[in-house]
Amino acid sequence: MPQSETVTACLIIIGNEILSGRTQDTNLAHLSVVLNELGVRMTEARVIPDVEQTIVDTVNHCRARFDYVFTTGGIGPTHDDITADSIARAFGIEVEEHPEVAALIRKREAPPQVMASRLRMARIPVGATLIENPTGGPPGFQVENVFVMAGVPMVMQAMASTFDRAKLPGGKPVRSRTVGAFLGESEVADDLAAIQNDFPEIDLGSYPFYRASGYGTNLVMRGTDEDQLEAMLVRVSRMITDRGKIAHPGGAPAEA
Amino acid sequence: MPQSETVTACLIIIGNEILSGRTQDTNLAHLSVVLNELGVRMTEARVIPDVEQTIVDTVNHCRARFDYVFTTGGIGPTHDDITADSIARAFGIEVEEHPEVAALIRKREAPPQVMASRLRMARIPVGATLIENPTGGPPGFQVENVFVMAGVPMVMQAMASTFDRAKLPGGKPVRSRTVGAFLGESEVADDLAAIQNDFPEIDLGSYPFYRASGYGTNLVMRGTDEDQLEAMLVRVSRMITDRGKIAHPGGAPAEA
Numbered sequence: 001m002p003q004s005e006t007v008t009a010c011l012i013i014i015g016n017e018i019l020s021g022r023t024q025d026t027n028l029a030h031l032s033v034v035l036n037e038l039g040v041r042m043t044e045a046r047v048i049p050d051v052e053q054t055i056v057d058t059v060n061h062c063r064a065r066f067d068y069v070f071t072t073g074g075i076g077p078t079h080d081d082i083t084a085d086s087i088a089r090a091f092g093i094e095v096e097e098h099p100e101v102a103a104l105i106r107k108r109e110a111p112p113q114v115m116a117s118r119l120r121m122a123r124i125p126v127g128a129t130l131i132e133n134p135t136g137g138p139p140g141f142q143v144e145n146v147f148v149m150a151g152v153p154m155v156m157q158a159m160a161s162t163f164d165r166a167k168l169p170g171g172k173p174v175r176s177r178t179v180g181a182f183l184g185e186s187e188v189a190d191d192l193a194a195i196q197n198d199f200p201e202i203d204l205g206s207y208p209f210y211r212a213s214g215y216g217t218n219l220v221m222r223g224t225d226e227d228q229l230e231a232m233l234v235r236v237s238r239m240i241t242d243r244g245k246i247a248h249p250g251g252a253p254a255e256a
Numbered sequence: 257m258p259q260s261e262t263v264t265a266c267l268i269i270i271g272n273e274i275l276s277g278r279t280q281d282t283n284l285a286h287l288s289v290v291l292n293e294l295g296v297r298m299t300e301a302r303v304i305p306d307v308e309q310t311i312v313d314t315v316n317h318c319r320a321r322f323d324y325v326f327t328t329g330g331i332g333p334t335h336d337d338i339t340a341d342s343i344a345r346a347f348g349i350e351v352e353e354h355p356e357v358a359a360l361i362r363k364r365e366a367p368p369q370v371m372a373s374r375l376r377m378a379r380i381p382v383g384a385t386l387i388e389n390p391t392g393g394p395p396g397f398q399v400e401n402v403f404v405m406a407g408v409p410m411v412m413q414a415m416a417s418t419f420d421r422a423k424l425p426g427g428k429p430v431r432s433r434t435v436g437a438f439l440g441e442s443e444v445a446d447d448l449a450a451i452q453n454d455f456p457e458i459d460l461g462s463y464p465f466y467r468a469s470g471y472g473t474n475l476v477m478r479g480t481d482e483d484q485l486e487a488m489l490v491r492v493s494r495m496i497t498d499r500g501k502i503a504h505p506g507g508a509p510a511e512a
Contacts, residue, residue, distance in 0.1 A: 016478070017461060018285075018301075019299065019301065020298070021288030024285050028277070028281070032275060032277030043305065044303065045302070046302050047284065047300065048300055049300075054300075078445045078462045115442075116446075186366065186374040189373035190369055190372075205306075205336050206336060208332065222276065
C-alpha cells in the first residue's frame with residue numbers, strides 16, 4: 001500500500017520485568033489487533049527499561065515519527081511507576097493531581113497513608129485527556145498523539161476496548177488470508193516471489209512450521225484490498241494443488 | 257549498579273507477523289534469560305517490519321549504542337527473507353555464498369529449483385562468523401557485535417544454546433529474589449520507596465496480581481550482589497509480616 005495512506009502506530013513497552021524475561025509481554029499482539037480494526041497499523045514496538053531519560057528520549061523520538069504512540073506500564077502507585085512524570089517531562093509540561101481521578105480513587109476508603117500512595121495514580125500531566133478504565137481502576141491518559149496505558153494485560157485490554165474511530169481516526173483495516181500446506185518453504189520460494197511480484201500491494205509472508213505430523217509452510221497475505229486478496233489466494237492455492245498437495249484454508253491444521 | 261559495569265544487549269525482532277499480532281514473540285524472554293546467565297543485560301528490544309531501510313537504520317543505530325545486538329527473523333529461503341542482505345548493507349559489505357553452509361545445505365538432496373531456493377540460506381555477509389545451529393539447519397552468523405539468528409523459536413533457542421562466555425564476554429549475572437503478599441501495591445508503596453532508597457544498587461520492582469483468591473503484589477529484587485539481595489529480602493519480608501500478612505518466598509502461590 002502507498003505509505004501515505006497508512007496511519008501508523010508505535011508501542012513503547014515500559015518495564016524491566018519484560019526485559020528480564022520474568023514476564024512475557026502479550027500487550028503488543030492484543031493492541032495490534034485492536035488498532036488494525038480501526039485502520040491503524042502497528043509499525044514498530046520498543047521495550048525499554050524503567051529509566052526516566054530513556055522513556056523521555058524514546059517518547060520524543062517516536063511521537064515525531066508515528067501518527068500514534070502508545071505506552072504500557074509504570075502507571076501504578078509505587079516508586080518504580082515513573083511513566084506519568086516521564087511523559088510530562090517529554091512534553092515539557094507539569095503533572096498535577098487530576099480532580100476527577102482523585103475523586104474516583106477516594107471513593108474506595110483506605111487509611112491515610114495508603115490513600116496517599118493510591119493518589120499517586122491521580123497525578124496526570126496538565127491538559128491530558130483521560131483514557132477510560134472499564135475495570136473501575138484509575139484511568140490512563142492521552143497527551144497529543146501519545147496514549148499512556150496500564151501494563152497489566154487485563155487493565156490494558158479494558159482501556160483498549162474504549163478506543164474507537166472518533167478517538168483514533170485511522171485508514172483502512174488490513175485484511176488477511178492464510179493458506180497452509182505441507183510443503184517446505186524452499187519448494188515454493190520461486191513461485192511465491194513471482195506471485196508477490198504480481199500483487200505489489202499485498203504483503204505475502206511465508207512462515208514455516210514443524211510438527212510431529214510433518215513440516216510445512218503457512219502463507220499469509222495481508223492488505224487492504226479484498227478483491228486483490230481473493231485473487232492472490234486463488235493463485236497461491238493453485239500453486240499448492242499444482243504440486244499435488246492439499247491447500248488448507250486458514251492455515252495447516254494442527255494435526256494432519 | 258554502576259552503568260560502566262553493565263554489559264548491554266539489544267534484541268531487534270524482525271517480522272511483520274509479530275507486529276500484526278498474528279504471532280506472539282517468545283524469543284525476547286528466552287534470550288534475556290540466556291544472556292543474563294552470561295552476564296549480559298537485555299537493555300532494549302525493538303520489533304520492526306521486514307523493510308530493508310528500517311532494518312539497516314535500526315541495526316546501525318543499535319550496534320553503536322549497545323555492546324551486543326541480536327536479531328531474530330528473516331533468514332529463511334523466501335523472497336521476504338531479507339535480513340542477511342540488510343545486515344550486509346548496514347555494514348557496507350557484500351553477501352556471498354558461504355562454502356561451508358552451502359555444503360551443509362547440499363547434503364540433503366532436492367530438485368535443482370528447490371536447492372537453488374535453499375541455497376539462499378547460504379548467502380552470508382563476507383567475513384561473518386557462523387552461529388552454530390544444533391537443529392542441523394543452516395546457521396546464523398555474527399558480524400562484529402551483531403548476532404543474526406532465526407525467528408522460529410525452536411531454532412533460535414538451539415542457536416542461543418551455543419553461546420558461552422568466550423563468544424559473549426559479559427559481566428556479572430543479575431540475580432533476583434521474589435516475595436509475594438496479598439497486599440495491594442498502595443499499602444506497601446511508602447515502605448518500598450524507603451527500602452529502595454536504602455539499597456540503591458538493587459532494583460526493587462512491584463508487580464500487582466489479580467486472582468480469584470484475592471489481589472496482591474509480587475516484589476522482585478534484582479541485582480548482582482547476593483549479600484545485598486539477601487539483606488533486602490529480609491527487610492521486604494519483615495515489612496510484609498509486620499502488616500500481619502504471610503510473606504510468600506518466590507512469589508504468591510497461584511491458589512491461596
